[in-house]
Amino acid sequence: MPLNPDQLAEIQDLRSSPKQTVRAVSEGMEKHLYHAIDVLDHGFVRVIDYMGDDAAICQAARVSYGKGTKSVQNDEGLIRYLMRHWHSTPFEMCEIKLHVKLPVFVARQWIRHRTANVNEYSARYSILDREFYIPAPEHVNAQSVVNNQGRGEVLEGEEAARVLEILKADSNRAYDNYEAMISEEGQLGLARELARMNLPSNIYTQWYWKVDLHNLLHFLRLRADPHAQYEIRVYADAICQVVADWVPAAYKAFEDYRLGAVTMSAQMMVALRGLLKGEEVTAESCGMSAREWREFQDMIDA
Template identity: 75%
Template sequence: MPLTPDQEAEIAEARATTRPTLRAISDGMEAHLYVAHPVLDHGLIRVVDYMGDDAAICQAARVSYGRGTKAVSDDAGLIRYLMRHWHSTPFEMCEVKFHVKLPVFVARQWIRHRTANVNEYSARYSILDREFYIPAPDQLAAQSTVNNQGRGELLEGAEAQRVLDILREDAMRAYDHYEDMLSTEGQKGLARELARMNLPANIYTQWYWKCDLHNLFHFLRLRADHHAQYEIRVYAQTMCAIVKDWVPQAYAAFEDYRLGGVNLSGKAAEALKRRLAGEAVTFETSGMSRGEWREFCEVWG
């Protein structure tokens, strides 16, 4: 497990100490509290704290008192209605705080979602560990020929091994130089805030990331999608499993309407209606761009 002894001791102490509370709790989320879920080769996700449950969403929507005034089936129907019609504020009543350990280049993608509170481990004050993300062989792929942001065929044999060797050697060499610049043996030693600039983007960083459920669902819709980069997608998939246990009714609606749903532009909806009416619609007659037509055909054939 990619945890330091201090972190393991902190988790053990936190899980061993129980306290009575009057606030609403989720039994599913309680089981995840402080548990470190491994991701990639040295990464992790663990829940530090949370607020709310499925009933909190319904309570906010109805502005009622206590743990809801309707049956569970009514709550599920209300949550599905809220999700289906893109209501957001009731889902903002639930929040979660994660501790995440991730490669720097993944963190730079992740931070693009500017709807969370983030506090990152500071390499100005502390020295980063010698831990780097090295892809598994089945994740080494060439540049896609149809998607400028994606991967194509896997690298194999000698070429794959050459790439892995370069990644390891460059990361280790950069860290050796990092340590050498920081060293005060026979020299003043470079300031940590400057020495860090030489570290590669695959070194691991850590942060606390706190987000409400509405914005977390938006993050997961984009990052758990099969089009997302693998390295951030595996974090999102781990979070999906946690959220499913936390708010099962809300997650079921999210899975149905967002992860499993399809959004159509006006032109795409019109093309689908024409197809259903028996017309043979082609790219040239669809009015869509080539990219949109390709995505339309991936879903509808």
């Protein structure tokens, strides 16, 4: 179960006691507050708090008080201009605090984004639950033959069953030993901060993650990309749902100028201009490597 009974009771209590405020609120975000979006087999993402909305981005860009006399249409145009020209500071005026439950190996990828405030559940003080990420059969893949950090074909039949059984057995065996080291009858037991080192990286952890919108969108641009690892991409997809309701104008601009856009090198632009003129273009004539040429072809063939 992604949320335990205590967390469910806390959420119910918070949602049953709404607070009045004079600060700006996002109606789209209000419906997400405290609700958990299930991710993977035991994980979730839920909004704990937020600050700002689309108007806050424009307010910061204009350095004005309140909404001023600008129309919503003008605000959307300004936000698109800011996104299109890679202005960052106005987007930093919005912040979000998330509660995330995720496998440790996903957390190790996630924490590489060092532009957030993080407080993680401590296995030095508490005992971790027996919850492990076990991929669904359709996400058990072989190693890619063209990408050293990617996946290839889906494993099937006996091979898939063999791998899944190993994952389950090893996870439970490690947790059995974790419990035994901590609380073996008649012995003092090993300190929790040492016993945890025997646990596998597919065990679940939790953290609070607070980040401004600019850095959040950078995270989403990388982790919601189709090339990102599936297990972190599904978390990014869940967060995208929240951001789209929180700051709809900013998210639409983000979709158009980041998620749905591509970045071309100078050599790629030479190749593209040549193709548009009907010229014969090759990787060698444009000074591109074989891999860059493949990436260029993927861009124009998509």
